[in-house]
Amino acid sequence: MIRFEKVTKTYPGQGHPALDDVTVDVEKGEFIFLVGTSGSGKSTFLRLVLREARPTSGRVYVAGKEINRLAGWKVPGLRRRIGTVFQDFRLLPNKTVSENVAFALQVIGGSRSQIAELVPETLELVGLDGKGDRFPDELSGGEQQRVAIARAFVNRPQILIADEPTGNLDPGTSVGIMKLLDRINRTGTTVVMATHDAGIVDQMRKRVVELEGGVVVRDQAQGAYGFQS
Amino acid sequence: MHLRYVFSELGQGLRRNLTMHIAVVLTLFVSLTLVGLGVLLNQQADRAAAYWGSQLEVTVFLCRDGDDNPACTGEVTDAERDAVAATLEDNPEVSGLRYESSEEAFDKVKQLYGAERFEGPNPAATADALPQSLWVELADPQEFEGVRSAVVGLEGVSSIRDQRAVLEPIFTSINALQWGAIGIASFLVLAALMLVGNTIRLAALARRREIGIMRLVGASGLSILLPFVLEALVTALIGVGLAAGALAAFMWFGIAEQLSDSLRFMPWIGLSEYGVAVACIAVLGPLLTVVPTLVLTRKYTRV
Numbered sequence: 306m307i308r309f310e311k312v313t314k315t316y317p318g319q320g321h322p323a324l325d326d327v328t329v330d331v332e333k334g335e336f337i338f339l340v341g342t343s344g345s346g347k348s349t350f351l352r353l354v355l356r357e358a359r360p361t362s363g364r365v366y367v368a369g370k371e372i373n374r375l376a377g378w379k380v381p382g383l384r385r386r387i388g389t390v391f392q393d394f395r396l397l398p399n400k401t402v403s404e405n406v407a408f409a410l411q412v413i414g415g416s417r418s419q420i421a422e423l424v425p426e427t428l429e430l431v432g433l434d435g436k437g438d439r440f441p442d443e444l445s446g447g448e449q450q451r452v453a454i455a456r457a458f459v460n461r462p463q464i465l466i467a468d469e470p471t472g473n474l475d476p477g478t479s480v481g482i483m484k485l486l487d488r489i490n491r492t493g494t495t496v497v498m499a500t501h502d503a504g505i506v507d508q509m510r511k512r513v514v515e516l517e518g519g520v521v522v523r524d525q526a527q528g529a530y531g532f533q534s
Numbered sequence: 535m536h537l538r539y540v541f542s543e544l545g546q547g548l549r550r551n552l553t554m555h556i557a558v559v560l561t562l563f564v565s566l567t568l569v570g571l572g573v574l575l576n577q578q579a580d581r582a583a584a585y586w587g588s589q590l591e592v593t594v595f596l597c598r599d600g601d602d603n604p605a606c607t608g609e610v611t612d613a614e615r616d617a618v619a620a621t622l623e624d625n626p627e628v629s630g631l632r633y634e635s636s637e638e639a640f641d642k643v644k645q646l647y648g649a650e651r652f653e654g655p656n657p658a659a660t661a662d663a664l665p666q667s668l669w670v671e672l673a674d675p676q677e678f679e680g681v682r683s684a685v686v687g688l689e690g691v692s693s694i695r696d697q698r699a700v701l702e703p704i705f706t707s708i709n710a711l712q713w714g715a716i717g718i719a720s721f722l723v724l725a726a727l728m729l730v731g732n733t734i735r736l737a738a739l740a741r742r743r744e745i746g747i748m749r750l751v752g753a754s755g756l757s758i759l760l761p762f763v764l765e766a767l768v769t770a771l772i773g774v775g776l777a778a779g780a781l782a783a784f785m786w787f788g789i790a791e792q793l794s795d796s797l798r799f800m801p802w803i804g805l806s807e808y809g810v811a812v813a814c815i816a817v818l819g820p821l822l823t824v825v826p827t828l829v830l831t832r833k834y835t836r837v
Contacts, residue, residue: 355750377755384752395750397743408744411539412753456751 306464306495307331307354312363314349314519322361323349325519331497333463336490338506339499340530341516347499350516351466354497355387356380368463385413388457388465388494392472394449396441402428402452403437409456423459431455431485447478451485458489465489467498471505479505503530543761548768550740554733555769561729562773562822563780565722566815568715570781573811575712578803579705585801591669592678593695594618594685598636598665603692610666614690621688622670627680630671639664665692704800723822730769730823734762734830762831766823774819778812 309329315322324346331337339347352358353365359373366372368386375383396405406427407420415423428434431451441449450470457465467486471479483505490496500506506513506529513528514521548555596615597606615633622628640661644652651658672678678696685691738745741761748758785808794802 381749381752381754384750386752389750395743395747397747408747409751412748412757413751414757456747460751 306333306335306368307497308364308366309350309353310364310366312353312360312365314346314353314358315361322519324353324360324516326363327516327519327521329514329521329524331495333495334490334493335512336487336496336509337498337512337514338509338528338530339497339514339516340501340506344518345516346519347516348468349519351468351497351499354464354466355389356383381413385460386463388454388460388462390450390453390457390465390467390470392469394441394446394453394473396449396452396456398441401438401440402433402444402455405441405452406455406459409459413460415460427455427459430458430488432481445478446474447481450474450478450482454482454485454489458494462494464495464497467496467500469500470498471500471502476504480508483509506530540757540760540764544764544768547737547741547761547765551733551736554729554736555765558726558729558733558769558823559772559776561722561726562770562819563776565719565726566773566777566819567780568719568722569818570777570811570815571784572712572716572719573814574781574784574803574807575708575715577807577810579708579712581801581803581807582701582704582708591671591697592681593697594622594668594670595692595695596666596668597690597692599662601665601692605687606690606692610690614688615666615668618685618688618691619668621684622668622681625681625684627673627678628670629673632669632671634667634669636661636664636666639667726822727826730766730826731830733769734766734827737762737765738831759828759831762827763824766827767820770819770823774812774816777815777819781808781811781815 307329308331309327312324312327313322314324327346327350329350339350341347349358353360354367356365356372356375364371364373367383370383372383397408400408403424406424410420410423425434425437428437431454433448433451433455436444436448441452444452450473454465454470465486470486471482474482479502486496486498487509510527510529512526513523513530515523515525596610596618597603597608599609619631619633622631640652640659643659643664647658652660670681672681678698682694682696686694745758785803789802793800
């Protein structure tokens with residue numbers, strides 16, 4: 306589903322590459338953790354998948370297509386297959402929960418009936434049924450992140466990218482979010498999650514790819530956050 | 535893309551930066567009005583030139599009894615007149631020559647000012663008071679000095695009148711007004727461009743969250759751009775509408791009711807010229823707002 310082939314990314318004006326000769330293959334339906342310290346290249350990895358950046362060398366394939374050669378006008382099409390969740394939720398404060406989720410469908414041309422069907426369904430999936438008319442600032446952090454996940458998942462993307470989704474949440478709430486991501490993964494969606502949270506990684510026992518200074522130092526099925534000998 | 539969504543975004547955008555949009559509309563209104571005025575004046579000048587250009591003649595007035603010119607000793611004799619006419623006919627710059635007697639001149643005057651003033655026991659003037667004249671058509675309307683020097687000082691010639699000298703001040707003032715309007719308009723256009731630029735910056739700032747999310751979920755560049763372009767179009771159309779109204783008021787109160795009534799000797803611009811001016815500003819107005827919008831929003835819509 307996602308395939309990096311000898312990918313190197315050097316940002317202009319920086320001597321050291323953010324990603325250095327990275328080769329990673331993520332299967333369809335897989336759940337992988339991307340771990341590493343700040344500046345290890347996690348964000349660059351995610352940006353390359355979304356084609357917010359292009360590799361300096363090497364190839365990035367998403368859903369079977371080499372995306373570094375994708376024409377600009379086809380990029381929106383790529384992003385429609387990828388849902389994205391961030392640490393800071395990025396909800397629209399002047400829209401209700403339902404409107405926030407519906408927004409993602411509206412701007413890509415979803416029909417009214419599609420919206421009427423998918424939005425409540427997705428809110429129920431993330432455990433927010435009955436809260437559709439609330440505004441984001443009336444919700445807890447965990448609930449806001451659920452809204453963000455609902456927005457990312459509402460058009461049923463093949464891939465869900467989560468960049469530190471539990472970074473702003475307390476451990477108890479984080480567990481709920483992880484269960485939700487796991488549930489989404491079980492529907493067949495490939496999930497790539499970048500995180501610092503060792504407890505979560507240890508608990509989930511999923512594949513772990515660790516980056517350090519832009520290099521993959523570990524790629525371990527059912528791994529834990531730190532090295533375990 | 536939902537039309538309803540687009541229009542609600544448009545309404546929100548217009549409300550959000552209302553004062554900025556009003557500033558853009560007002561600046562556009564005044565600058566487009568001035569541009570329109572410039573176009574109208576330009577057409578007025580063309581019209582006047584086309585009308586008179588064919589009729590511009592040099593008139594050689596011959597001596598009459600009691601002429602103001604001391605060189606005239608009395609009424610021009612037939613021999614003197616024939617000599618002047620022959621000189622003119624020989625001149626290569628002359629393409630046509632017509633003689634007008636005192637009676638013909640008197641008829642023209644009567645027509646112009648109303649016959650009743652010249653009849654009865656106490657007329658304003660008689661045929662005797664008007665000189666005979668030779669009307670000279672020029673091969674090239676710009677070259678009249680040669681004709682003047684050929685006949686000036688000949689026996690029986692009282693004075694020479696070139697119609698261009700009469701019309702020159704009118705053309706000069708029309709030209710001055712036209713360039714004045716366009717000059718001021720160009721400063722205002724510059725101001726309008728900068729205002730549009732700032733408005734877009736503000737709008738993009740206010741919408742940066744939405745735009746970020748739209749890009750993320752895969753909205754097309756066009757759908758991100760559309761609210762901006764529509765905002766620009768709406769302000770432009772309001773500005774064009776106001777300017778068209780102001781120009782219509784100028785046409786009606788300024789030209790139809792005032793000038794064309796008091797200055798009848800001149801052909802005045804009408805509806806078709808107004809149409810041309812409105813067409814010009816209807817193209818220019820949207821260009822002034824949409825082009826900077828497209829240029830400035832490129833960095834927000836680039837994926």
